[in-house]
Amino acid sequence: xxxxxxxxxxxxxxxxxxxxxxxxxxxxxxxxxxxxxxxxxxxxxxxxxxxxxxxxxxxxxxxxxxxxxxxxxxxxxxxxxxxxxxxxxxxxxxxxxxxxxxxxxxxxxxxxxxxxxxxxxxxxxxxxxxxxxxxxxxxxxxxxxxxxxxxxxxxxxxxxxxxxxxxxxxxxxxxxxxxxxxxxxxxxxxxxxxxxxxxxxxxxxxxxxxxxxxxxxxxxxxxxxxxxxxxxxxxxxxxxxxxxxxxxxxxxxxxxxxxxxxxxxxxxxxxxxxxxxxxxxxxxxxxxxxxxxxxxxxxxxxxxxxxxxxxxxxxxxxxxxxxxxxxxx
Amino acid sequence: xxxxxxxxxxxxxxxxxxxxxxxxxxxxxxxxxxxxxxxxxxxxxxxxxxxxxxxxxxxxxxxxxxxxxxxxxxxxxxxxxxxxxxxxxxxxxxxxxxxxxxxxxxxxxxxxxxxxxxxxxxxxxxxxxxxxxxxxxxxxxxxxxxxxxxxxxxxxxxxxxxxxxxxxxxxxxxxxxxxxxxxxxxxxxxxxxxxxxxxxxxxxxxxxxxxxxxxxxxxxxxxxxxxxxxxxxxxxxxxxxxxxxxxxxxxxxxxxxxxxxxxxxxxxxxxxxxxxxxxxxxxxxxxxxxxx
Numbered sequence: 001x002x003x004x005x006x007x008x009x010x011x012x013x014x015x016x017x018x019x020x021x022x023x024x025x026x027x028x029x030x031x032x033x034x035x036x037x038x039x040x041x042x043x044x045x046x047x048x049x050x051x052x053x054x055x056x057x058x059x060x061x062x063x064x065x066x067x068x069x070x071x072x073x074x075x076x077x078x079x080x081x082x083x084x085x086x087x088x089x090x091x092x093x094x095x096x097x098x099x100x101x102x103x104x105x106x107x108x109x110x111x112x113x114x115x116x117x118x119x120x121x122x123x124x125x126x127x128x129x130x131x132x133x134x135x136x137x138x139x140x141x142x143x144x145x146x147x148x149x150x151x152x153x154x155x156x157x158x159x160x161x162x163x164x165x166x167x168x169x170x171x172x173x174x175x176x177x178x179x180x181x182x183x184x185x186x187x188x189x190x191x192x193x194x195x196x197x198x199x200x201x202x203x204x205x206x207x208x209x210x211x212x213x214x215x216x217x218x219x220x221x222x223x224x225x226x227x228x229x230x231x232x233x234x235x236x237x238x239x240x241x242x243x244x245x246x247x248x249x250x251x252x253x254x255x256x257x258x259x260x261x262x263x264x265x266x267x268x269x270x271x272x273x274x275x276x277x278x279x280x281x282x283x284x285x286x287x288x289x290x291x292x293x294x295x296x297x298x299x300x301x302x303x304x305x306x307x308x309x310x311x312x313x314x315x316x317x318x319x320x321x322x323x324x325x326x327x328x329x
Numbered sequence: 330x331x332x333x334x335x336x337x338x339x340x341x342x343x344x345x346x347x348x349x350x351x352x353x354x355x356x357x358x359x360x361x362x363x364x365x366x367x368x369x370x371x372x373x374x375x376x377x378x379x380x381x382x383x384x385x386x387x388x389x390x391x392x393x394x395x396x397x398x399x400x401x402x403x404x405x406x407x408x409x410x411x412x413x414x415x416x417x418x419x420x421x422x423x424x425x426x427x428x429x430x431x432x433x434x435x436x437x438x439x440x441x442x443x444x445x446x447x448x449x450x451x452x453x454x455x456x457x458x459x460x461x462x463x464x465x466x467x468x469x470x471x472x473x474x475x476x477x478x479x480x481x482x483x484x485x486x487x488x489x490x491x492x493x494x495x496x497x498x499x500x501x502x503x504x505x506x507x508x509x510x511x512x513x514x515x516x517x518x519x520x521x522x523x524x525x526x527x528x529x530x531x532x533x534x535x536x537x538x539x540x541x542x543x544x545x546x547x548x549x550x551x552x553x554x555x556x557x558x559x560x561x562x563x564x565x566x567x568x569x570x571x572x573x574x575x576x577x578x579x580x581x582x583x584x585x586x587x588x589x590x591x592x593x594x595x596x597x598x599x600x601x602x603x604x605x606x607x608x609x610x611x612x613x614x615x616x617x618x619x620x621x
Contacts, residue, residue, distance in 0.1 A: 157377070158376065158377035158378065158379075158426065159376055159377070159378070160376050160417035160418070161417060162417075166416075166505070167416035167417040167505050168416070168417055169414070169415075169416070169417050169418060169419045170377070170417075170419075170422075172419070172422075175422055175425075175426075213379075214379070214426045214427075215425050215426055215430065215431065216425070216426065241379065243378065243382055
């Protein structure tokens, strides 16, 4: 089987995850990496990546590259995705699809005029637990779900970052509303909006309140209430304010209620892979690995992947509506 | 022998914090230079963690210190707040996110990013090790430097408090480069930059959990106050290398007299790291050795 040749664009925190995951996928090969950081490029070169670029236009021009992973700041998503699609490269793009509805529409219009495969990175959609919940919902195990709630609290841009193991400041675009497009709701809320659309279908109303505790013009916490055509009422609570990560989903059905919570590990357990094998522990397959593997398999099998860019557009439309109706608190 | 005051605020509103700060300064009989022109205040800003986590100095605490300084130095000094960029933190954003921009406007106090100031590269020898630091001119011109650290556990050096906070006066931003020999580097920067007064913001302390304590400590001796702070965290000051080196370099005294609340009383309420967390630190530090 021919390997899918990948060009990685951006080696920030998510780019590093994709780089390492991509190197584990048997039917993929990283052909090139593009980043402005010379240190990152040097590290990529040391990892055996043969083509390195300081601008992504050059990587996209490389005829060997079949697909690109776009892991850039939000303000570059539109320009990069359209350029890649026009060059007939398959596109995996980190969420959110872009900063606003206009940019998302531009990406969709461009991609839908080509035959390229395009997918937005929503790792929760590749988490076995959330997939199992979808099955439970569809099987009617919870009855009719009248209410749902998703909480996603983390430190957002307020904690330290690393660049391949070296400490590095959070990039300045994280604090610029113009470049980022939105705050915690766009960054974290979009995961749950996408997940809830997957679970409950079409959204018919959105209300929201936004909080600004940290003196930026980007909301650092938000509460959003959503009404689905199915009748389900959902709330989404997101925040960039806590060192203690929590992700929690509550589903309230006529037959059964269900709460699923993931929080910061109290103790970090570090076990080498070979030791894990001996102990019979599970492999390192994270949701990030699974989503990338799925994308590459879709290219190999000529299948359109989901979540598509149209899904990404629908999600950003919900966030835009939430911003439009928001009460600043 | 050095003096360290230990005080508890009855509650954490502005008036009580200010009163407790005044009390802590009076207990060690600290007198401000009456003719001081330039007063610098160095809080502890650590990434962009909010003061309510116990990781960073509370801007309200700094506000109270500013008021005390202005009341006690009658020559109307120029008070400024200083901090520098670090390996993973930009002052520009820390000042904004952590509420120091608001404070600056409210109090008419400039915020100085030391990394953008003129500085001089200076060598310093600590026992047999040599370091180079960028010492900002603004610090050299200061009449009074007030150090307002937090009390925290910290990996290799075990505790970060008064002496470690002065590390942030080094204008050079890639501070991780010193971490190979941090105990010596901490002493090195303190040899070049002398603190006039340390006032610990222990209103909220982060140990194994975050706890509102209302604690204020003060001293003119950074070695003494760090030794006392180490004891509060349940650490033996004699096990802390930079304190040993600091004594050898004659930066202060590990022996001190406590004024105010007995240290043992406070020690009981300080949130300490438990044994399993010490074990965890050991595991992380020695991970490569264990699994190689």
